Amino acid sequence: MARLISVSIDCRNEEVRRTFEEMISRRLHYLIAKGQGTGAVDMLLLELDEFRPQHTFERVRQLLSTAPDLEIFLTASRMDSQLLLEAFRVGVKEFLPQPLTRQDVEPALARFEERFAGKSSSLELQSGKVIAVLGVRGGVGASTVAMNLAVSMQQARRHEPVALIDLDIHGGDLGLFLDAPASQGLTHLTKDISRLDETILRSTLVRHPSGLQFLASGCDAYDDFTFEPGSMMRVTSLLRSIHRHVFIDCGHVLNPSVKEVLDGADQVILVTTLSLPVIRRTKRLLELLSAARYPTAKIALVVNRYEKDQKDLVAETEGLLGMHMAGLIPNDYASASEAINHGKPLTVMASKTPIAQWYLRGVGQLIGEQAEGASASSKEETKGLSLLGRCFSTIGMDVRRKPSVAGR
Ligand SMILES: Nc1ncnc2c1ncn2[C@@H]1O[C@H](COP(=O)(O)OP(=O)(O)O)[C@@H](O)[C@H]1O
Ligand SMILES: [Mg+2]
Structure with a gap:
């Protein structure tokens, strides 16, 4: 899924609210919208005013007239069939009787997800x-x-929001590279991932003079830090919902958070050099990604x-790796x-040098049209597969392709 499903809860009954929050937070693609500034939500759990049901129905009508894509789940402790019929007539999509049970909620969420997937192809086009x-x-x-x-x-692209994540x-090191000291970063955002929303994210991003929004890791180099499973997926989904491009420096260790990011990324740029030990590691990494059935169009070396x-060495290495x-x-x-x-x-400090010129030209070639095509096919090929799950598959290696080459 290209972006998170944002859910709002409007319930007086604390028990119902807590139970629903708990069930939602077990599912990775959901984000509970808290407070203002979260923008439009995809689903609202609304409690029926049992003394004045018409008030609730009027509210449903108003909400749907301004947000036709919103899905409303109605919940109540009592409900007669006449009221239920009326609720569905005004546009309620699901009814959840109280107390909430997994038997009622899970199938309702599954039906919602199916409907959401149908709509999300157009949403994916909008997400970064x-x-x-x-x-x-x-x-x-x-x-x-x-x-x-x-x-x-x-x-x-001065007017398009771009983010860089460490x-x-x-x-x-990115905070140093950009001279953008950040007191908080990913560690802060993921401390309580269920509370993550756009307001918290925006207050953690640091604006670089170029306009770029920077998110530091927040980790000390010698910390033994790990992110909760699903955290990075949530952070990147939220980031891509408000930025046109999100670049992530994944370092060089394939830890679970990095795998999560690689799985959800539209494009993976592998940085290598032409020294023998690095070429050997590159081959190994490509084998691993291939065994994990990573679509080749998603990978750029x-x-x-x-x-x-080093022209001849490049040609030889390409032959060895089976990849251009x-x-x-x-x-x-x-x-x-x-x-x-x-x-x-570099593009600011030494903009005339060949290396800076490569970046200025290369970015368009690497992340231009080729990436657009790659993203569509890779989404299709990777549907339902995670890197961890695919890693030890016995499928053979097929990394041959002829992408456009930047810098030749
Ligand atoms: N194209 C280049 N030519 C020469 N040196 C480079 C080039 N790109 C990066 N470096 C140098 O390589 C070193 C390591 O770079 P860095 O980006 O920190 O690597 P990594 O993040 O992979 O550990 C730095 O000193 C950097 O200046
Ligand atoms: Mg680094």
């Missing part, structure tokens, strides 16, 4: 694209690539620190580290 950047090994330049692609995208829980005299390189980023250690030391993106 998630681009995960994963280093094949530490130090290959994943953070540099994630940051400079994100900033280049923001520079190219999911490297073992390093988390990018060589960092490329030297002009989607981009060759020039080697320029002086510019890359000077930019880091000044807390500035």
Whole structure:
């Protein structure tokens, strides 16, 4: 699902509210909207005013006239068949008798999800694209690539919201790279994931002068930190609902949170270099992703620190990996580290250099039309499959393709 299902509860009965919240929060794709600022919701659990049912029905009519896509679940401790009929006539979609039981709620949610999936293809078109950047090994330049692609995208599309997330829980250098000190980050957002809403998210994002919205990891490099299962999926779903592009620096460790992000991403950019140990690891990683039945169109392999005299080595490596390189980023250690030391993106600090020019051009080629097509087919191919679940599948490797190549 491209975005979370946002649910609001309007109940006087605390027990009913608590039970419904509990059942909803067990399902990964739901988010309970709390307070103001959460925008329109997809579903409302509304309690019938048993003394004045017509008041409730009038409210249902009003709500549906302004939000026709909203689904209203009605709940009451007593209900006669006449009132029930009237409730459905005014547009209520489900009725849940009190006390709420799993036998009543679960099938109602399943029916709702089916209807929602029917509508969500058009919603998916509106939601932003998630681009995960994963280093094949530490130090290959994943953070540099994630940051400079994100900033280049923001520079190219000034009026579109772009976000950059630091999911490297073992390093988390992006705050330094951008000179954007953040007191809070992902760890803060995921502390109580059921409370996450747009207001909390927006107050945790830090705005970079380029316009980019930055979300730090919030982790100390030496913390032994793990996110609750489902947390990253919720955070990215919410992020993509308010940004056109969401870039995520996944570091280089395939931990469960990173796998969750890779599963939900529209595109995965693997950053590699042309040194033997890194090529070997790249092959292993591609095998793993292939065995997990990752659609090849979703993966883009990018060589960092490329030297002009390495053309033959690139061709040889492509043959070995069975995959063409989607981009060759020039080697320029002086510019890359000077930019880091000044807390500035390369495209700002050294915009005329070939490396900065690669980013400015490469972002369009890497995340342009190719990614649009990849996203549609990858969603189809990965339906219902998670990386963890697919990882040890016996399906063979098929990573051959001919993408457009940036930087050749
Ligand atoms: N294209 C490049 N040419 C030369 N050096 C680079 C390039 N890209 C990144 N670097 C340097 O590589 C080092 C590691 O980069 P970093 O982005 O932190 O890697 P990672 O996130 O994969 O650990 C940094 O010193 C950075 O300046
Ligand atoms: Mg890094």
